[in-house]
Amino acid sequence: MLAKRIIPCLDVKNGRTVKGINFEGLADVGDPVELGARYALEGADELVYLDITASKEGRSTFTRIVERVADRVNIPFTVGGGISSVDDAAALLDAGADKITVNSAAVANPYLISEIAAKYGSQFVVVAIDARTIDDGSWRITTHGGSRLTDIELFEWAHRVQSLGAGEILFTSMNHDGTRSGYPCQTYAALASALDIPVIASGGAGSVSDIADVLTDGRADAALAASIFHYGEITIDALKRQLAARNIPVRL
């Protein structure tokens, strides 16, 4: 049986792992390669590295980190942050990334998804979708870390990125991200049944129960989290054992 995946996410700035609470007040939680290797050893099923550096020097530092991760880690990993062209994606593929993730740039230019997918395959393209609810309760896409609201409806966009060739969707509710109050499971379940590609849940996990809920009621294929792992509140191994005890299929 296909296992539900647990994916730690590492935000990288100037060569170091950082985690922001609502993207502010960054705290340094270590060397990204060492941290990723530790997570792999603890049973992470994949890793995600996001480059949150804005500068050009930061980009080349990040590419070197991707190379080091590829040398060191024996599980798949995804990289993203600032990918806005096929060339950006190609450089990260060459550095050893298994998948890339695109977000704001895909909203600005949806054909970026189809161009990358046509060249490197759908399995290489994870489309990250950040959305929040508006007054009438419907979901709208946001870009630039949630700071810009668009008028694109969530399910419309999810269908579109799937038909453009996305291999997976990484959906974050900006209503929940950073609040540690759990995931919007009904919305996840609706996405999972609307789509033929896997959905990764992100943003909002405060407890093991939250993660268990989104993998069962929310029908998510994977859960991505950062702070609960970085600050050592629970190890990945302990989390997966608790999920297994709830009859959720995980790789132990």
Place this chain on the structure above:
Amino acid sequence: MIAIIDYNTGNLRSVENALNRLGAEWTLTADPEVIRRADRVLLPGVGHAGEAIGRLRESGLVEVVKRLRRPVLGICVGMQVMCRHTAEGDVEGMGLFDTRVRRFHSQPGDKVPHMGWNTISNLESKLFKGIEPGSYVYYVHSYRADLCPDTIATTRYGAAGQMFSAALKYENFYGTQFHPEKSGDVGERILQNFLKL
């Protein structure tokens, strides 16, 4: 020396890195002489199997591979092109494994590609020495090989629990549908077993 066959099949870096972690010496090559002399041959592959077999045929490598007598390991699409036929492009393969490769017949609720960690069972080869049945390996594929007498490991996927060939063996030829180079410690052990065959 391990020869990794280079036939423009996309990124081979993860295979190279995995061999580096095992301390193995390898060379990336399309030279028939180097391939014939190698102790072990790896045939990786990502992308479209029909196109992959076309490129191997054009470069004359199909006949080179078929005549090898040392252990050969095909990975993912590399395994699929070693089968008799693949539905991806509807083309004849090398015919080393007596089976056909078909697209997953997806039931409602199943996702294709089959992507992520799944278990291997019915392990019947030295390739799996020290590997427990039920161990998890990493998959990314939409086509899979039917069960056949060459099957040396199986995996189930989907609501209907379809069973397919996770790995195949015929004489000195081996193939895995999963990616040992991305399958954590289990995958590393399988690669190590292949190097020690």
